[in-house]
Amino acid sequence: MAVLDILVYPDPRLKLVSKPVTQFDEPLRNFILDLEETMRAGPGGVGIAAPQVGRLQRIVIVDVSCKPKIRHHGRLVLINPEILSREGSAVGREGCLSVPEYTGNVARAKFITLRAQNEFGESQEYQMERYEARAVQHELDHLDGLLLLDRLVSRRDLFRRQTQEAAAPKPKES
Amino acid sequence: MKKWFMLTLVGKDRSGIVARITRALYEGECNLGEASMVRLGGNFTVMLMVQFAGNEQAMNDLIEPTCRSFNLHHHVDPIEGELLHHKDPDVRITVYGADRSGIVAEAAGALAEKGFNILNLESDVGGTAEHPIYIMTIEGIAEQGIEVLEEALQKLAQEKGLETQLEPIDTLIG
Numbered sequence: 381m382a383v384l385d386i387l388v389y390p391d392p393r394l395k396l397v398s399k400p401v402t403q404f405d406e407p408l409r410n411f412i413l414d415l416e417e418t419m420r421a422g423p424g425g426v427g428i429a430a431p432q433v434g435r436l437q438r439i440v441i442v443d444v445s446c447k448p449k450i451r452h453h454g455r456l457v458l459i460n461p462e463i464l465s466r467e468g469s470a471v472g473r474e475g476c477l478s479v480p481e482y483t484g485n486v487a488r489a490k491f492i493t494l495r496a497q498n499e500f501g502e503s504q505e506y507q508m509e510r511y512e513a514r515a516v517q518h519e520l521d522h523l524d525g526l527l528l529l530d531r532l533v534s535r536r537d538l539f540r541r542q543t544q545e546a547a548a549p550k551p552k553e554s
Numbered sequence: 555m556k557k558w559f560m561l562t563l564v565g566k567d568r569s570g571i572v573a574r575i576t577r578a579l580y581e582g583e584c585n586l587g588e589a590s591m592v593r594l595g596g597n598f599t600v601m602l603m604v605q606f607a608g609n610e611q612a613m614n615d616l617i618e619p620t621c622r623s624f625n626l627h628h629h630v631d632p633i634e635g636e637l638l639h640h641k642d643p644d645v646r647i648t649v650y651g652a653d654r655s656g657i658v659a660e661a662a663g664a665l666a667e668k669g670f671n672i673l674n675l676e677s678d679v680g681g682t683a684e685h686p687i688y689i690m691t692i693e694g695i696a697e698q699g700i701e702v703l704e705e706a707l708q709k710l711a712q713e714k715g716l717e718t719q720l721e722p723i724d725t726l727i728g
Contacts, residue, residue: 425727426728429728472724472726473643473724473725474727475642475725475726475727476727477727477728481639482640483725511724511726515726515728
């Protein structure tokens, strides 16, 4: 296993669209181990996407289990992931391993339904909410060449969004 | 060697201020750092980090013609330019209510007493001319934890008739 080099913006590879994975073999699984080690080597990283280490394939790892008191699915390897539905919207603060020394506010869906394959090619569906859903949306953006910098919400929007949300009916808890 | 200055500008809002000022600075071989530029009550205000090889007087001379043509007041202070050492806020607080004198002093005082370090504060006056409302969004660091801030805000709401909200900011790193 090895910790891989993380690409940092303005590296142009971070703005490219990644290709689907077609072969679920041993080299893929070895790469995933390296990718996970890279994610865990950084301070506080809860997710990583393959293009962040220069491999333009639709692979992400998310693990938000270190955060207390939230619902999550533990360590997830998500290959060829696809968001099937989105509900609600919330603004939250995000940083990125590929954009050091910057954090910004980003609006994301609060609830998502996701379909993805694991490292053996098996397809699974997940219902995700809030922090975990945010982490997945952040990582999936990397697969389409999008960074949090492409989705910033201005500070003045924040209050407006919060009050709109407070007035809107809450979605049902799944 | 270039040194850092904080340039402050204030004047009646007109279009073209930013373009003209930054052009003059660029042509004077200045480099710009972080900035906050905002329209406040019909005035355009600028706080701008400028890196420049000359002294305060030379910078004043550089922007003087533009300031005169836009009728802007300006002020230059030598500063330490601490870039790439961001502090990330961990709490967002909103305070609003019928506008009156004292809201900011009461809120900021109550929060400072409980170890709250303000990193960013924005406020607007909205509502109608007969019933103006004051809306303030603050981001900062809860140096003594969030619970004591929540108590302080509850007290503020009860005693001063203000609406208060506190939201932890859990920055996601992905």
